[in-house]
Amino acid sequence: MRNRVKQVLADNYPEIDFEASTELVDDGILDSLTMVGIISALSMEFGIVLPYEDILPENFNSIDAMVELLEKYI
Amino acid sequence: MTYNSLQFFPFFAIFLLLYLLMPRVRLRQIVILAGNLIFYVLAAGTDMLVILIGTSLIVYAAGRAIGHIYSGYEAEKEGLSPKEAASLFSGYKKRAKKYLLAAFFLILGFLLYTKIGKLFDFKETAKISGLLHGGTILVPLGLSYYTFSSIGYLLDIYWKKAKCEHDYFKLLVCMTYFPHIVQGPIGRYDKLLKQFGALPGFSYERVCFGLSRMLWGFIKKMVIADRIALYTGAVFSSPDEFAGFEIFLAVMLCAMELYADFSGCMDIVIGAAKTMGITLDENFRQPFFSKNAAEFWRRWHITLGAWFKDYIYMPLAMSPRFMKTCVSFRKKHGNRAGQIFSSAIPLAIVWLLTGLWHGTGMDYVVWGIYWGTVIILGTVLAPEFKKLTTKLSIDTESFGFRLFQMTRTYLLFVIGRMFTVTGSLEGFGKLVFGLFREHRFWTVFDGSLYQHGLDYKNFCVAVIGILAIWISDMLGARMHIRETLSKQPLVLRWLVYYGGIVVLLIFGMYGESFDASNFVYGGF
Numbered sequence: 001m002r003n004r005v006k007q008v009l010a011d012n013y014p015e016i017d018f019e020a021s022t023e024l025v026d027d028g029i030l031d032s033l034t035m036v037g038i039i040s041a042l043s044m045e046f047g048i049v050l051p052y053e054d055i056l057p058e059n060f061n062s063i064d065a066m067v068e069l070l071e072k073y074i
Numbered sequence: 075m076t077y078n079s080l081q082f083f084p085f086f087a088i089f090l091l092l093y094l095l096m097p098r099v100r101l102r103q104i105v106i107l108a109g110n111l112i113f114y115v116l117a118a119g120t121d122m123l124v125i126l127i128g129t130s131l132i133v134y135a136a137g138r139a140i141g142h143i144y145s146g147y148e149a150e151k152e153g154l155s156p157k158e159a160a161s162l163f164s165g166y167k168k169r170a171k172k173y174l175l176a177a178f179f180l181i182l183g184f185l186l187y188t189k190i191g192k193l194f195d196f197k198e199t200a201k202i203s204g205l206l207h208g209g210t211i212l213v214p215l216g217l218s219y220y221t222f223s224s225i226g227y228l229l230d231i232y233w234k235k236a237k238c239e240h241d242y243f244k245l246l247v248c249m250t251y252f253p254h255i256v257q258g259p260i261g262r263y264d265k266l267l268k269q270f271g272a273l274p275g276f277s278y279e280r281v282c283f284g285l286s287r288m289l290w291g292f293i294k295k296m297v298i299a300d301r302i303a304l305y306t307g308a309v310f311s312s313p314d315e316f317a318g319f320e321i322f323l324a325v326m327l328c329a330m331e332l333y334a335d336f337s338g339c340m341d342i343v344i345g346a347a348k349t350m351g352i353t354l355d356e357n358f359r360q361p362f363f364s365k366n367a368a369e370f371w372r373r374w375h376i377t378l379g380a381w382f383k384d385y386i387y388m389p390l391a392m393s394p395r396f397m398k399t400c401v402s403f404r405k406k407h408g409n410r411a412g413q414i415f416s417s418a419i420p421l422a423i424v425w426l427l428t429g430l431w432h433g434t435g436m437d438y439v440v441w442g443i444y445w446g447t448v449i450i451l452g453t454v455l456a457p458e459f460k461k462l463t464t465k466l467s468i469d470t471e472s473f474g475f476r477l478f479q480m481t482r483t484y485l486l487f488v489i490g491r492m493f494t495v496t497g498s499l500e501g502f503g504k505l506v507f508g509l510f511r512e513h514r515f516w517t518v519f520d521g522s523l524y525q526h527g528l529d530y531k532n533f534c535v536a537v538i539g540i541l542a543i544w545i546s547d548m549l550g551a552r553m554h555i556r557e558t559l560s561k562q563p564l565v566l567r568w569l570v571y572y573g574g575i576v577v578l579l580i581f582g583m584y585g586e587s588f589d590a591s592n593f594v595y596g597g598f
Binding site for chain 2: 011012032033035036037039040041043044049050051052053055056071072073
């Protein structure tokens with residue numbers, strides 16, 4: 001699962017080092033436009049729709065946080 | 075009463091004194107509420123206050139109802155897996171949605187009615203009874219601001235990002251809070267409510283910080299913005315009579331006028347709140363130092379941009395239906411096109427709505443489309459711009475390139491402002507036509523430039539004021555100015571404070587019988 005998420009992120013945003021921080025949103029590495037792109041890519045990969053109440057900075061601050069969020073719905 | 079009117083000064087002095095004398099949090103809350111109600115009645119009238127209190131009751135009731143439904147969910151989800159809990163929550167969410175929509179129908183409906191009424195030139199009334207007549211609207215002071223904050227508060231509860239407030243008194247204190255009721259900043263009630271629950275006692279340093287910030291705000295508004303407005307007002311009220319350099323100067327100055335006016339008001343209200351120990355959100359962060367349009371809007375009217383991002387852009391971009399469309403678009407056209415599609419469509423809607431928030435005329439619709447187009451193009455073409463600068467070996471970190479980016483941002487803002495500043499698209503056309511009709515450079519030398527509201531000396535004062543704002547922004551980007559000032563020797567500190575007061579008293583624009591001019595953003 002983690003590798004799949006990592007691959008999706010690398011394919012869509014090769015310019016971002018997602019392992020560089022565990023505060024990706026709080027550090028300003030991911031802005032709202034990028035977050036929308038990431039969620040759209042992950043939705044396509046895993047065939048799920050994430051509810052808006054789960055779109056919180058803490059759920060996108062690291063790859064592990066994203067994996068944890070996705071596991072709730074898969 | 076406005077923040078820069080003569081009545082405000084004794085009102086605030088008495089209010090602050092009483093507030094600081096109160097020994098307990100509840101008593102401080104009572105003084106704030108009394109201050110809020112007196113300010114609102116003096117500024118807008120009793121009927122408007124009734125609407126505001128009515129809105130607060132709707133918001134409180136809806137928040138409590140949603141909170142009550144979710145308390146059932148919290149009890150039932152015990153022992154369930156995250157997946158089962160998510161499924162259970164969707165049922166509770168459906169029930170909560172009814173209350174949310176009912177509250178929206180009432181509070182957002184009222185805002186939409188006033189906006190549509192303005193579009194159809196409905197007559198404004200100050201009395202609730204006046205609404206019974208056809209073709210009338212009632213526009214309570216700060217309607218757009220408190221409606222937006224209320225919607226945000228309810229949505230945060232609905233999305234379980236915040237808890238509902240159980241104490242109606244505290245919510246009323248927060249909603250009617252006089253420093254932010256007129257033109258923001260658009261506060262997050264959940265954050266503010268925490269502060270209102272723990273109002274601190276007197277602090278010399280905090281009161282000094284607050285008052286000095288208010289002083290700087292008054293200077294920006296009354297010395298700089300109102301002075302520039304004399305010239306820009308003359309040009310924009312009859313653009314036919316001006317041409318070339320006269321119009322160029324007016325449009326270049328109007329950007330600084332709006333900045334001094336709006337950020338000046340924010341300094342006054344954030345400073346006033348600071349004296350009470352309340353930290354309001356910042357609305358400006360040196361916006362004209364931005365590298366591009368998207369960054370500019372993250373640094374100008376920050377709370378409005380954040381509101382649109384959190385409550386329109388993200389929910390729209392994340393909605394299941396739109397997400398499905400994005401996924402199928404991405405499958406068909408690839409990742410890059412998919413990324414552009416998923417961000418551009420919600421951005422276009424947000425900018426159209428931002429335009430309509432500012433005004434319902436066609437000039438504001440065009441203004442919204444203009445900014446939407448500039449930002450979407452900037453985002454979409456960013457990789458191409460990067461390739462181009464690399465190919466041309468341009469050092470994007472050099473001072474020259476940064477200056478080019480800042481100038482471009484300023485000009486983009488000026489062009490946007492030209493759409494709305496005369497009040498119609500016809501006026502915009504006149505400005506553009508007049509700009510190129512003849513150059514009129516001679517008006518600087520024959521003195522005729524100084525016969526349209528601002529004489530030579532006042533022009534000089536305005537220019538010095540603009541320079542002061544730029545210097546303050548440059549320093550503000552590097553240090554906390556008031557904190558640095560507070561560490562200086564007593565004589566120097568008080569020289570600055572007294573200097574500011576003297577500047578305000580000598581150069582402030584008071585008008586006839588101190589008829590204080592309104593703040594530009596108060597009209598929204």
